Amino acid sequence: xxxxxxxxxxxxxxxxxxxxxxxxxxxxxxxxxxxxERAAPEVVVLPRTPAEVSAVLRVLAADHVSFVPRxxxxxxxxxxxxxxxxxxxxTSRLGRIETIDVRNHRIVAQAGVVNQWxxxxxxxxxxxxxxxxxxxxxxxxGGNIAENSGGPHTLKYGVTTNHVLGVELAxxxxxxxxxxxxxxxxxxxxxxGLVVGAEGTFGxxxxxxxxxxxxxxxxxxxxxxxxxxxxxxxxxxGIIAAGIVPAALEMMDRLIVQAVEAAFKVGLPTDAxxxxxxxxxxxxxxxxxxxxxxxxxCRTAGVREIRIARDEAERAALWKCRKRAFGAVGRLAPxxxxxxxxxxxxxxxxxxxxxxxxxxxxxxxxxxxxxxxxGNIHPILLFDERDRDEVARVRAAGREILETCVALGxxxxxxxxxxxxxxxxxxxxxxxxxxxxxxRLRAVFDPEGRANPHKIFPDAKVCVETRVPRRQxxx
Amino acid sequence: xxDWAALVGPAWVASGGAADAVDGVVPASVVRPGSLxxxxxxxxxVAEHRHALxxxxxxAHLDMGAPPARLDVLLRLDRLTRVVxxxxxxxxxxxxxxxxLAALGAALGSxxxxxxxxxxxxxxxxxxxxxxxxxxxxxxxxxxxxRDLLIGLRVVNADGAVVAGGGRVVKNVxxxxxxxxxxxxxxxxxxxxxxxxxxxxxxxxxxxxxxACRTAREAAETALVLRDSDAxxxxxxxxxxxxxxxxxxxxxxxxxxxxxxxxEVADARACVERVGASLGLRTLFVTDxxxxxxxxxxxAVEPAAAVLRAATLxxxxxxxxxxxxxxxxxxxxxxRCLADAATGVVRAALTEVLAVxxxxxxxxxxxxxxxxxxxxxxxxxxAKVGVDVWGDPGPGLRLMRGLKAAFDPGGIFSPGRYVxxx
Numbered sequence: 001x002x003x004x005x006x007x008x009x010x011x012x013x014x015x016x017x018x019x020x021x022x023x024x025x026x027x028x029x030x031x032x033x034x035x036x037e038r039a040a041p042e043v044v045v046l047p048r049t050p051a052e053v054s055a056v057l058r059v060l061a062a063d064h065v066s067f068v069p070r071x072x073x074x075x076x077x078x079x080x081x082x083x084x085x086x087x088x089x090x091t092s093r094l095g096r097i098e099t100i101d102v103r104n105h106r107i108v109a110q111a112g113v114v115n116q117w118x119x120x121x122x123x124x125x126x127x128x129x130x131x132x133x134x135x136x137x138x139x140x141x142g143g144n145i146a147e148n149s150g151g152p153h154t155l156k157y158g159v160t161t162n163h164v165l166g167v168e169l170a171x172x173x174x175x176x177x178x179x180x181x182x183x184x185x186x187x188x189x190x191x192x193g194l195v196v197g198a199e200g201t202f203g204x205x206x207x208x209x210x211x212x213x214x215x216x217x218x219x220x221x222x223x224x225x226x227x228x229x230x231x232x233x234x235x236x237x238g239i240i241a242a243g244i245v246p247a248a249l250e251m252m253d254r255l256i257v258q259a260v261e262a263a264f265k266v267g268l269p270t271d272a273x274x275x276x277x278x279x280x281x282x283x284x285x286x287x288x289x290x291x292x293x294x295x296x297x298c299r300t301a302g303v304r305e306i307r308i309a310r311d312e313a314e315r316a317a318l319w320k321c322r323k324r325a326f327g328a329v330g331r332l333a334p335x336x337x338x339x340x341x342x343x344x345x346x347x348x349x350x351x352x353x354x355x356x357x358x359x360x361x362x363x364x365x366x367x368x369x370x371x372x373x374x375g376n377i378h379p380i381l382l383f384d385e386r387d388r389d390e391v392a393r394v395r396a397a398g399r400e401i402l403e404t405c406v407a408l409g410x411x412x413x414x415x416x417x418x419x420x421x422x423x424x425x426x427x428x429x430x431x432x433x434x435x436x437x438x439x440r441l442r443a444v445f446d447p448e449g450r451a452n453p454h455k456i457f458p459d460a461k462v463c464v465e466t467r468v469p470r471r472q473x474x475x
Numbered sequence: 476x477x478d479w480a481a482l483v484g485p486a487w488v489a490s491g492g493a494a495d496a497v498d499g500v501v502p503a504s505v506v507r508p509g510s511l512x513x514x515x516x517x518x519x520x521v522a523e524h525r526h527a528l529x530x531x532x533x534x535a536h537l538d539m540g541a542p543p544a545r546l547d548v549l550l551r552l553d554r555l556t557r558v559v560x561x562x563x564x565x566x567x568x569x570x571x572x573x574x575x576l577a578a579l580g581a582a583l584g585s586x587x588x589x590x591x592x593x594x595x596x597x598x599x600x601x602x603x604x605x606x607x608x609x610x611x612x613x614x615x616x617x618x619x620x621x622r623d624l625l626i627g628l629r630v631v632n633a634d635g636a637v638v639a640g641g642g643r644v645v646k647n648v649x650x651x652x653x654x655x656x657x658x659x660x661x662x663x664x665x666x667x668x669x670x671x672x673x674x675x676x677x678x679x680x681x682x683x684x685x686x687a688c689r690t691a692r693e694a695a696e697t698a699l700v701l702r703d704s705d706a707x708x709x710x711x712x713x714x715x716x717x718x719x720x721x722x723x724x725x726x727x728x729x730x731x732x733x734x735x736x737x738x739e740v741a742d743a744r745a746c747v748e749r750v751g752a753s754l755g756l757r758t759l760f761v762t763d764x765x766x767x768x769x770x771x772x773x774x775a776v777e778p779a780a781a782v783l784r785a786a787t788l789x790x791x792x793x794x795x796x797x798x799x800x801x802x803x804x805x806x807x808x809x810x811r812c813l814a815d816a817a818t819g820v821v822r823a824a825l826t827e828v829l830a831v832x833x834x835x836x837x838x839x840x841x842x843x844x845x846x847x848x849x850x851x852x853x854x855x856x857x858a859k860v861g862v863d864v865w866g867d868p869g870p871g872l873r874l875m876r877g878l879k880a881a882f883d884p885g886g887i888f889s890p891g892r893y894v895x896x897x
Contacts, residue, residue: 183787186848245676415648
């Protein structure tokens, strides 16, 4: 138990309305989007400014207390689960967009600013913030930076790390340090690049300077229906081989298509093996030529049907299928768990076949909707939380899928992070020397190991309460 | 005296000579390992004897950074030249550190792809040097830099262990992004032995348009208009007076590279011409855009006493170029300037050794006050005497010292060459 005097000192920093410590109020904070494990913090602290974050951390540093940062709580790997960390620091009240520099395509936003707000703030200037995870309307910039978030448009535009020019980091000591900034090419180590994706283990990012990009002048959005995942995968490889870099290249398998059709009645054939969503963007000239080539590639791969959005409304309708796919899954089962793995994009057919085999072996239904252009798979494991045996099979199946991703030359996670979820799998990907190097790196920022402990690395993981989830993972 | 010949074979060890000097510091030995295992053995021996090591490829970029405080071994990786794995359909390539970019480019080109980084001297620039020195060229404006394309790295650390970070897939957030630690670190925290990059389809057509301007400021303003136009520049440079080797007359210019399929490029060219006409500026069409790009990229390594690299906001490029030129005039010398309008990186070439120090001391404080930086990117050894080549690395310096101490506790990797004398 935290001493009452410590909580009093935290209250003095953030005010009474910045402290959450009633057990019923803490329930909200006992998990994020990864619901298979739960642990409640003893207290949640909600600072309003970077200076308050710093002051809170100084209070904790004085007593060597560990803490876990939390943004919007949309993470999918349990990165905000408070394990061995009694204090949670939420950044939701750091919600200010501080400066917008249209001429230089820069914006400075505090950590709690919602991803979508950034684009909303600059859209009138023809600019946007490129990383667009599916949780875009809810997830925060601070969380995006912690997880190095991706989204469906990373194939062309890159992930969070490609768009963060500077951060202000509150070190676990409480010291606020500005790394990078609006000007590129600062001499010295790429500290910003190290902080992005560190999953909150280096401290708490309080504000960030982000790069904005021009909104593409035009789009061509195609929906291609195939008889099999193999045929759709062949089209993916063919599009890449043709020298086209689509803005997005998304695949949905039969189970997802059926769920989407049942939910939204968009006219998708429910006997289709796979559906590809292909988006090409850029200046208007040449887009039709690229779309024609992509279409030809799909025909060679045996496409059954191709639709091209004729206007923005039709484009939105096609994207709705993809972005709401997870919601539609709710029709298939009471609960689901979304995995995140990566394979080289040419190995997509193999991993999809493997997933089908795993599903059969474990008597599970697994739906697939994923970023095919990046080889970033998102198998959705369906289950009923009341069936304890099925929950156990979901865990085992998830592990087997990840093992195969690594065996195929891929990775444990493309955009969700290691968090607590995949700590045990890290040695599949990294050897002891690699992990030692990472822990050395961490110690430079957090010598006492108090920032988000027991994440990423397979240490003596403290037992957390594992129970059946009560709410759905939102993606 | 370590018996390097016993470690790598007598044919691959030589005494250092003047040609091997790093900023005038001649290494005792030049060692050329032929395998990853030999690199590890050499690094272990260096660590054991507390020697100092500078890793090098073909030596094309050793004039960057501060002079080494000590130098016992120049470790040349030019025998590790394999393209380990090019998966064209995955758009990735894994390559050994000593592979020259020209050779890598040839391998990728057969699949219509490229590693979209275009530093000068591609025949002499190796993959390891590309990463260690964070090299780039005009393409960075649209393609990003090393940090944006590097997805995996293998490094021999100070213990002689091989440490891997990242992987071979284009999207990967497992563990810390260790490869970023080594980008631009000048080999100060390990010896890069292998790198994996994202590659992209090479645009089948590349042209360029030169927009002739009266002043550098006008050229920089024009470039920003082009940046935000539907020309969607592949690259975008601003030349001050004399910055463009074969420009239209003596004046400044905005030079824009256009890439894509034929109809995209034709449309982009028309767009640039419209912009030029609307601003009352003359445009000059260049058919071989790639050749012009290579010439502009070579600016950074043209014979000069020093090439300075100022970083500023894109909107400040014109005024920074003018300030550099004015300061040079006051000192009765001349600078030639060439800038990347998209990234805000301005290069200034100086021919007089004695002008380097005073120019840096005059221009740097003002730049740093406004959030910019000024680095002496390359210089002949004499021009570095008494000059802080790096300038202020900012408030992260304490963490940088921590990183150096964590990854090179014995100070064996390029001591003294990096920021803050690391």
